[in-house]
Amino acid sequence: MSIRLQRVGSEMQKNISEIIRTKLQDPRIDGFVSILSVEVAKDLKTAKVTVSISSENDDAVIDAIRSSAGFIKRELSQIMRDMRTTPDLNFILDKSLKYSERINQILEGIKADSEN
Secondary structure, three states: OOHHHHHHHHHHHHHHHHHHHHOOOOOOOOOEEEEEEEEEOOOOOEEEEEEEEEOOOHHHHHHHHHHOHHHHHHHHHHHOOOOOOOOEEEEEEOOHHHHHHHHHHHHHHHHHHHHO
C-alpha cells in the first residue's frame, strides 16, 4: 500500500469515527464503536472500514452503521473536500475482541475446575 493511500485511510479513519460519534443519531447504535482501520483501494473508489463494537447487540449496531453508509460518505465528502471523489464505504465487523473474551472465559473456567 502506498504512503498516499495510508494517509488517506488514516484521515478517513479519524473522520468516520468522529461522524459516527457525533452525527449519527440511530438509536440502534449503543455501546462503544471504534474504527480500527480503513483500507482504501488503489483507484480510490472503495474503502474497507474495519469496525470494533463493544455492545451486547453488535450485529444490530453494524447493521445500523451499514444502513447509514450513504450518510457517512456524504458527511465525509464535506470534511475531505480536497478528494475528487469519496470512496464507497464497506463496513466489516471485527470480532476479535469478542473472540478473545470468549477464550478468556474458557481459560478461567478451566482454571476454576482445576482448583476444585
